[in-house]
Amino acid sequence: MTKKSKIKVGEVNTYIVTWLKDYSAKSKTNGFVIGISGGVDSAVTSTLCAQTGLTTLCVEMPIHQDITQVSRAREHIEQLKKRFPNVQHAEADLTAVFETFKSKVPGSNDNTRLDLALANTRARLRMTTLYYFAGIEGLLVAGTGNKVEDFGVGFYTKYGDGGVDLSPIADLMKSDVYALGEYLEIPQSIQNAAPTDGLFGDSRTDEEQIGASYDELEWAMLETENNKKSEDFSGRDKEVFGIYKKLNTINQHKMNPIPVCLIPKKLK
Template sequence: MQNEKIINYIKNWLDNYLVKTNLNGFVVGVSGGIDSAVTSTLCAMTKQKVLCVEMPIHQDISQVTRAQQHIAWLKSNYNNVSSVEVDLTPTFDAFKQGLPKTNSKREDLALGNSRARLRMTTLYYLAGLHNYLVVGTGNKVEDFGVGFYTKYGDGGVDLSPIADLMKSEVYSLAQTLNIIDVIQNAEPTDGLFGDSRSDEDQLGASYDELEWAMQYEGNPEELSSRQAEVLKIYKSLNSANQHKMKPIPICSIPSEFK
């Protein structure tokens, strides 16, 4: 992979897109993970204004620390970068308190998605305040493979600069960009549950395995038991999350009814 050329291409793509919109800069949610670190760095390289936003909600301290360290590194290298922390814990707690009581097994997931949507709302508030674009941080496996994101949460963005890159390719760019080691070495997590569960814990497979499954076109009968299991996991998630990846269905009324 030609990292330098890809980095330069994305940087120019971001810069050109912003100029066409006639807006003032970019806003990026920084989580302490590899995707937001690479995305915010690519935005910073445009020399356009970049606002990095921390939005902790009962966050694991290691995630908060990584985000702060990355933002400090960005600011030391790019004078067009600013940052703000919006502690959404009280907002989330008030929201949760106002919800009807339930014993549903899906409550944990619903609340996790609600965290992502509170963050999206915050990013768009700040974007509206400064006339900025909200930049997505999803990669190709998450966005178009297994749909591992929240609809109208981290999936609610204005543009997606790394959505055509596999997770492994994002890591490769991170090395070239000299992203701090603590982020490059951290286990991927969406940080939506206030604990240390990883993406692999939730998905049932690693990103390397899912990348393989996403590209596999061979004979399923030739697979090992683990490969067959991973392919099954991938196909199940891809099918279940198609509603996230396709345009909102519209009920078209026949012309003779109008």
């Protein structure tokens, strides 16, 4: 299935850019910092931020990164710098930091858990780096998560790429992000690339990790909002719906506020 976005791209673009400018003004900050991965979400987010006219710092943070991701990220940044004079670029190669971290913590006999823990560590090192730049430059960390990732299947790292100051595209489905990407003329290489989180140092795609494409997950998210149940489907639809529901359930801890143990007044 191929999902076609129905958003009014020009109006949505203007709305988000205005929202970003207003938020920065109210927070008395100088602009935005964004981690650039070579994917469509970070490309669209950084282009939206660039349109505000405020400082937009694009940061590359490779950690044993696949060369295709690096080349796409650099192509986008160079294009953006040519289009917008307020765009700046920084690179923080975190490979050595990551390797030092690995050398200072114990390993594990459970390779699956170890690989996931290290993948999430990469995301958290990048979050720390973005907040470093935000701190010294007076910027806001702009999140790059879309609605399916952030509120559907929770496909992000808690306190990693989920640790941000504001989320410009988190109310947009992946198909909407692609529509904006086309409208904003981000590099074709990014528009055509298979989505990947880039956390494992290879070219594995999001679809390979999740077991379903973003078009399929978007469909399942909309069907869930329409109160559909697993028994309403069969075949591949039933399988995808099950994948979505499972991930949505186990990742609620990412989407909900941190639980607080409220002490009864009689105990205070």
